[in-house]
Amino acid sequence: MLKLTPEYLLKTYDLMLKSRFVEERLIKMYKQSDGYFWIGGPGEEAFNVPLGLHIKKGHGLDYDFLHLHYRSSAIYLPMGIEPIDLFRQMKNTLTDPFSGGRNFVNHISKREWNIVPITSPIETQLATCIGTGIAHKRHGGTGITIVNGGDAGTAEGEFASCLIWASRPKEELPILIIVMNNSWGISTSCASQHSETNISDRAKAFGIKSLTMNGNDVEASTFAIREAMMYVRTERKPWLLEARVSRLYGHSSATGANYISTEVDCLTEFEKKLLDDNLITQTEINGMREKYNTEFIELVKKVKQEPMPDPKSIYDYTYSEQKGRYW
Amino acid sequence: MATMVQAIRMALHYGEENLGLKEVFGEDVGPPLGGVFTATQGIQCSWNSPLDERGIVGAAIGLAFAGRRCVAEIQFCDYIFNTIDLLKLAGHTCWASFGDWSLPMTIMTPVGSGIRGAIYHSHSFDATITHIPGWKIVMPSTPLDAYGLMISCLQDPNPTMYLKPKALLYVRGEEQIPGEPPLNKDGEKELRSMINAPVIGDRTKWKPKWPSGLTDYKVEIGKAKVVREGTQITVVSYGRTLPLCIKASDRLNGLSIEVIDLRTLWPYDWPLVSQSIRKTKRVLFVNEDTEVTNFGEHLMRRTIEDFFYELHARPRLLAGSFVPGIGLSDSLEMASVPQLETIEQAIREVIDEKV
Numbered sequence: 263m264l265k266l267t268p269e270y271l272l273k274t275y276d277l278m279l280k281s282r283f284v285e286e287r288l289i290k291m292y293k294q295s296d297g298y299f300w301i302g303g304p305g306e307e308a309f310n311v312p313l314g315l316h317i318k319k320g321h322g323l324d325y326d327f328l329h330l331h332y333r334s335s336a337i338y339l340p341m342g343i344e345p346i347d348l349f350r351q352m353k354n355t356l357t358d359p360f361s362g363g364r365n366f367v368n369h370i371s372k373r374e375w376n377i378v379p380i381t382s383p384i385e386t387q388l389a390t391c392i393g394t395g396i397a398h399k400r401h402g403g404t405g406i407t408i409v410n411g412g413d414a415g416t417a418e419g420e421f422a423s424c425l426i427w428a429s430r431p432k433e434e435l436p437i438l439i440i441v442m443n444n445s446w447g448i449s450t451s452c453a454s455q456h457s458e459t460n461i462s463d464r465a466k467a468f469g470i471k472s473l474t475m476n477g478n479d480v481e482a483s484t485f486a487i488r489e490a491m492m493y494v495r496t497e498r499k500p501w502l503l504e505a506r507v508s509r510l511y512g513h514s515s516a517t518g519a520n521y522i523s524t525e526v527d528c529l530t531e532f533e534k535k536l537l538d539d540n541l542i543t544q545t546e547i548n549g550m551r552e553k554y555n556t557e558f559i560e561l562v563k564k565v566k567q568e569p570m571p572d573p574k575s576i577y578d579y580t581y582s583e584q585k586g587r588y589w
Numbered sequence: 590m591a592t593m594v595q596a597i598r599m600a601l602h603y604g605e606e607n608l609g610l611k612e613v614f615g616e617d618v619g620p621p622l623g624g625v626f627t628a629t630q631g632i633q634c635s636w637n638s639p640l641d642e643r644g645i646v647g648a649a650i651g652l653a654f655a656g657r658r659c660v661a662e663i664q665f666c667d668y669i670f671n672t673i674d675l676l677k678l679a680g681h682t683c684w685a686s687f688g689d690w691s692l693p694m695t696i697m698t699p700v701g702s703g704i705r706g707a708i709y710h711s712h713s714f715d716a717t718i719t720h721i722p723g724w725k726i727v728m729p730s731t732p733l734d735a736y737g738l739m740i741s742c743l744q745d746p747n748p749t750m751y752l753k754p755k756a757l758l759y760v761r762g763e764e765q766i767p768g769e770p771p772l773n774k775d776g777e778k779e780l781r782s783m784i785n786a787p788v789i790g791d792r793t794k795w796k797p798k799w800p801s802g803l804t805d806y807k808v809e810i811g812k813a814k815v816v817r818e819g820t821q822i823t824v825v826s827y828g829r830t831l832p833l834c835i836k837a838s839d840r841l842n843g844l845s846i847e848v849i850d851l852r853t854l855w856p857y858d859w860p861l862v863s864q865s866i867r868k869t870k871r872v873l874f875v876n877e878d879t880e881v882t883n884f885g886e887h888l889m890r891r892t893i894e895d896f897f898y899e900l901h902a903r904p905r906l907l908a909g910s911f912v913p914g915i916g917l918s919d920s921l922e923m924a925s926v927p928q929l930e931t932i933e934q935a936i937r938e939v940i941d942e943k944v
Contacts, residue, residue: 323655362687371686378654379686383674389643390678393651393659396612400657407651423644430639579684580723582691582746589856 264539266481274315274480275536276550278307281336282529283554284345288352288367289511289519291562297352300519302368303333305510306442308528309477312484313440314340316491317408319375323401327376327394329387329409332368333442337410338377343370346561355568362578363571385411388420388439392427395435395500404495410440414447416461428500429468436498438490439465442477444509448517465502477505478528590761590777591769593753596732597628597697598784599766600739601660603803605634608743612652614638615645615662621792625664626699626758630786631797646672646696650679653692658743663698665706666714666752673717679748680723695742695749700728701829701877702926703756708914711922713878715828718750719854719887725810726854728752730831732762734852737808745810752854754828768802813858815865819847822940823865825888826875827851830927834875837932844940854884859891866892870901871939877926880908902942907935 292300371379391409465472508525604610623630649661729735742749770776838846874885
């Protein structure tokens with residue numbers, strides 16, 4: 263039996279489905295040559311949607327700062343990012359509000375909501391989050407810094423940097439550090455490179471509270487996020503949360519972006535539970551799937567009519583407020 | 590007669606009092622040391638960070654994301670190279686977000702030779718950082734410019750790289766920084782007693798007494814300065830080699846040498862340099878970074894593209910030897926980077942050249 267309220271569970275399911283359909287549409291766009299590269303996070307919805315629903319969204323230090331990696335669509339879609347804007351970034355149109363056609367899909371940026379630009383280099387966000395963590399500490403209140411990354415990236419020095427800076431004696435930082443452990447770094451298994459039982463164990467050496475949990479389970483994710491967030495918001499100290507999740511379509515389009523049926527699919531697992539608890543019917547599920555499928559096909563059609571970036575704009579915004587060639 | 594480190598200190602103090610500077614940090618930047626060259630001594634918002642360059646640069650970027658103005662120091666530029674991708678990230682954040690974010694932050698780091706620092710305390714960084722778009726890059730050669738450029742960095746909405754020529758950090762200035770005591774021996778002593786922490790003994794109770802008349806005097810980023818006027822050759826330099834170029838011009842009696850202190854490497858003051866080259870028809874670029882893919886080579890390219898048919902001699906670059914490092918021995922360091930004699934010789938060669 264599910265423990266959370268039906269309203270929350272059904273809302274979460276709807277957003278998980280929506281996020282999955284966005285990612286699958288992005289993959290189709292790539293395969294239909296409506297984009298050069300796809301990378302994203304299908305398979306992480308059971309953790310990411312609850313996380314997205316618990317963000318204190320806004321601008322400035324009263325709100326959360328987000329340093330995300332490129333598998334985070336199911337975090338920011340529940341926050342209100344529009345699917346069409348991800349289709350625009352995939353198609354690299356001028357109308358892409360995150361980078362104006364300059365960056366890969368799922369590399370979003372939204373200053374209005376404290377979402378800092380997502381970068382391709384693995385784990386740089388674990389270094390930059392230190393700064394907003396310091397700013398949050400100085401500011402006080404309940405806003406926190408949230409950073410996520412993958413398991414392979416924890417081998418980078420920034421992971422150690424983050425643990426050290428976040429736990430300096432009497433200078434602890436309110437950072438929720440999240441490791442989405444899908445067991446893979448492109449084609450290299452985590453098991454072949456890491457000897458630690460849990461990545462979260464590494465927090466113990468720094469006195470940082472930590473937890474490894476099943477990120478494929480909506481309720482386990484929700485409870486873990488709530489506990490960790492409450493601690494970081496009120497104690498103003500870090501927490502390392504390791505979520506074991508699936509990588510449902512491989513690393514990226516570079517590895518084919520095909521559905522991997524041997525991985526646990528958190529969406530279908532959650533559907534079974536909702537059906538078992540009579541919170542939803544198969545007919546309703548089919549209707550929701552059809553709705554998102556149709557809606558997103560139409561959005562992509564619209565995006566394909568939108569303008570591409572002007573070649574003359576290549577120098578724009580190298581510096582703040584600057585347009586045109588600057589030298 | 591402030592030194593460059595005293596000038597930087599006073600500018601940082603002015604910044605924390607008046608310009609919203611909130612954090613000054615890095616390895617040994619806070620009390621008791623105040624930086625290994627003492628450039629942050631007495632700064633109230635200074636603090637020591639972990640010995641972690643990537644963490645330092647990452648923290649600076651994050652603080653800038655949050656709108657909290659900071660100056661972060663990398664103790665020697667020799668240790669900044671493992672942060673290159675973060676410097677690239679800082680440089681491209683505004684561009685990659687299509688103008689959504691800008692990063693008001695300053696990284697400062699001592700550069701160059703002059704202290705017999707051997708392989709890991711002598712490197713230059715101007716060739717590398719000028720290759721990363723999105724940064725504004727300054728390098729003073731006098732205490733007054735050090736003050737004014739820091740004030741400008743603290744007011745710029747973009748990432749700024751403040752390169753400190755370590756050979757000049759303790760050289761006393763000949764121009765008065767607005768607010769500093771008089772330019773005489775008594776004034777020098779007074780300033781030292783006011784803002785230098787005791788060298789020996791307990792520093793825990795020491796507090797600086799800042800000059801009361803400090804101002805927002807600034808040197809505009811992107812503005813070079815003609816420091817010697819002349820008609821026969823233009824010599825463009827910055828940092829440690831700039832005073833050597835001045836000295837060379839003074840020693841070469843009978844030759845009319847125009848010396849330009851670039852002061853800002855990016856965006857550089859091409860209009861001023863152009864004006865001078867148009868006048869003298871001969872140009873020598875001098876810096877001490879290694880000579881292959883050197884920033885001076887870029888300036889030579891501009892010279893050739895813009896003035897090829899006007900020049901009376903080949904444009905020349907005098908730079909550091911393309912060697913993996915600067916050797917510790919006096920003879921090795923002297924042979925690795927431009928010295929007064931090699932600058933004089935290069936000036937003579939360019940002036941003597943007949944087309």
